[in-house]
Amino acid sequence: MIRRRHVLALPLAAPALALAQGGAPLRLIVPAPPGGSTDILARLLTERAGATLGQAVVVDNRGGAGGIIGTEAASRAPADGNTVVLGHNQTHASNQWMARNLPYNVTESFAPVARLATVHHATVVPANSPARDMAGLVAMGRDGRRVTYASSQAGSASHVIAETFVRRNNMDATHVPYRGGGPATQDTVAGVVNFYVSTWPGVVNLVRDNRLRALSIGAPARIEGFPDLPTAAEAGMPYMAVDAWFGLFAPAGTEPARVTRLAEAFLGALNAGDMAPRLAQAGLNPAPLAPAPFAAFQRAEVERWREMAQITGIMMES
Template identity: 35%
Template sequence: MKSISNPARVPLGLLMLAVSAVAASPAPAQPYPSRPIRLIVAFAPGGSVDLVSRLVAQKAGEALGQQIVIDNRPGAGGRLSAEIAARATPDGYTLHITSASLVVNAAIYRDLPYHPVKDFTPVTLLASTQNALAATLALPVTSVPDLIALAKKQPGKINYGSTGVGTSGHLTMEMFRSKAGIELVHVPYKAIGQTYTDLFSGRVSLFFPTLPGALPHFRLGKMRLLAVSGAKRSPALPDVPTVAEAALPGFEASTWYPILAPAGAPKAVVNALNRSFVAALNAPEIRKRLDEMGVEPVGSTPAQLAAHIKAELPKWAEVVRISGVRAD
């Protein structure tokens, strides 16, 4: 019987080449994110940055379909965490949340191991808040004019605590001291908890914490709030005046919470992260909680955050120059 040839038969050499080509093809990229994301927090648990981070990260993780794990790396006024984040792999699995200390440190320290613009990719300006001028109950003042008058009668006798050189509480108090024309003694602490403990006991007389950290203690009657630092009163403290209206016209200071990725993070990844954090901020329960904490949600685009950082650099450099703050 005459055999019938198979027209579909492929020569063995060509078949082996085809198999080799398939084996050499790159595997399809995994959809982002495929594993938990680390969010490096610049300050210790219990501070305003930490409180806001934990609140928003959980909701943003739900939007992404992956957990966002909080990794507190306090120390050196935010410089330690920034260095760790700047050196991380720019794959979207390591993020950094800090405060205005990102630009303040650039004005104070000349030998930073990172650059606040060149070494980070902006994701979103998450939120902003004011500082509150807190006084120990042992200090015989009930208003900003009272405080200024007492400080002028006792130059260099009243001290204030902060969580370190370059933090918002430090710089805001230095702005206040300079504009009021008074002498105050700075007592820097390594942790916010000890700062509050010494304020309550009277070991330090003043503190300029952010509202999220200050409000719970104020509501328990542990300290007195004389004023807030912003341009307008906080909805969380409608009866507490601004420093500007109380005594020092033009005084205004606020802190803000940027979320950053290491420089070189893929644009698609950054956009996905931005959408998740903005979605979290738009959730009614998150907005309600932020309002109660005295925090204003922002949720900027990456480009808006980049512009904000560049604008804040010269502003805080001038504040540092005028206040005379120097690295310890």
């Protein structure tokens, strides 16, 4: 969970800017509540991207249903280049296979604009948990003992990664889905559940403050500031190294020239000289991709999550 002072320090979309510049603002739909990784990334980039575009960027938080509510709204918006959605691996990949009656198609309903960032997932336990490492957590879920694990939403990456971990290690575990990462994190801190596979930005400050204990992180190497935190591969769980990703999408039919212009503005904001430390502070890894390579990446991710849906059998109501 990002500390409140960090959230307050992020640039907010300013309605006054729209009045000063005139014309319609760009509506950036964030299919998640304020304060999470998706929202934080959006607010880090809006001010500079808006300046490049010459129009205000207004963040429109529409959370719920694993991102489906906000993403559907974006799919139904006019393809006039003034609406985009900051999607992620669930809204624009796994929901295609894990959500019943999905009201949009993750590829056909959208024009990919740009991939912006990725985040790692970490396995965390309450600070007073007897599990000191991943092997200890596995032991907690065996020999007739049942453990519980949180997820930010049924069908989310946190659910899929944790369920894969449970199945591969023959653990007796019960899934406890929450409506967002915030409540899941809070109950993990309180010891209501035994573990949670969270995006790193959502728990890094709690780990730093010793309110949660991190057992592993799905990064390719140990991360700066946490030299004692093993990678998932080092912990013997390489299959848990599944990054979340965030990217910008416009409604299908948006003019290619406008898609290119949007990509230039947001990738320019992402690559600004002062952005790297701000992203790092939030646990976000810049991962820029222009429209064409981002579209290819998304297609590969859709196939990857199809396979993971088959392995876990996870399905959620949409």
